[in-house]
Amino acid sequence: MKKKATILDVARKANVSSATVSRVVNAQGGVKPETEARIIKAIEELSYVRNAIARSMVRKETKTIGVIVPDITNPFFSQVISGVEEAAIQAGFFPIVTSTREDLLLEQQILTHYLERGIDGLIITTAQENGTHLNEFMxxxxxxxxxxxxxxxxxxxxxxxxxxxxAFEAVSHLIEEGFKDIAIIRGPQNTTPGLERYKGYVKALEANGIPVQPDFVCDGDFMQGSGYEQVKNLYSQKRKPDAVFSSNNFMSLGAIRAMRELDWKIGRDIGFAGFDDIEVATFMEPALTVVSRRMKHLGAIAFQYLENRMEKKGESAKREYILSPSLVIRDSSKRLR
Known part of the structure; x- marks a missing residue:
């Protein structure tokens, strides 16, 4: 069976970048006539997805968008995707959703595939904020x-x-409740959420004259296993914290599992607060205090911004939307008196 040609095969044959091929395929303009002719000739010779190309050139759109997230099983991202999906379908677009598992190489492969599919727009939570892996796509x-x-x-x-x-509000609340030795299970410091939540933790301590204790700063990776292991490490220390702030929902689940195994009782032996609500938070005993975000709203706003760009409306300058979270106070952060 003859191997199906890819956008990279067309790019190599026409001696151009895959992004240039995508511009021709999706009738986006900006390509010299002689270069476009060379690409079309390569497309014909390689029999590269002719029907999809024909449709794209007539309509100048495919009515599909790509959505890339690190972990589709994380309730935060599944809710964001739900918000994107509802808004997109209402506008007549259909999302193609893919999870990278924080794998940069996989993210590059997904981006190449999206170029081949001729998507009209992309919503992405990248695996690497400072990488150059998006250069070709951009x-x-x-x-x-x-x-x-x-x-x-x-x-x-x-x-x-x-x-x-x-993070500042959550840690400040723990301090107001009387906790002083507050540990953090922080996320990767090369990500904005990981770094910014750690900065919020430090700011809350400093605002209350409490020094940051290095032994209470634990590095996690936003996955359950790291939350579990770091609580085990905290419990093994000679001086234990009297409260823990977990920087995301998955690490909170791992941390709580470890506390139960250790019989380190939340609400009696230790206080607890986490970033992002989780489905079981209100059913646990005690119920968990969390920083809550309107996750579906984030997804809906992301699509609104993307639709605006696809329709070439609005200002050319980049825009930034910051959603303020809210602290949901439950029993896990209350010191028993």
């Missing part, structure tokens, strides 16, 4: 909106949460 001029993590070297619209603000 040459295609397909509109991009970044969610939760900015793309720092590109002028694209960004939809973020008040990460520092939310």
């Amino acid at each position: 040459k295609s001029s397909i509109p991009v909106v970044a969610v939760d993590r900015p793309l720092k070297q590109y002028d694209v619209d960004t939809v973020l949460s008040g990460n520092r603000e939310g």
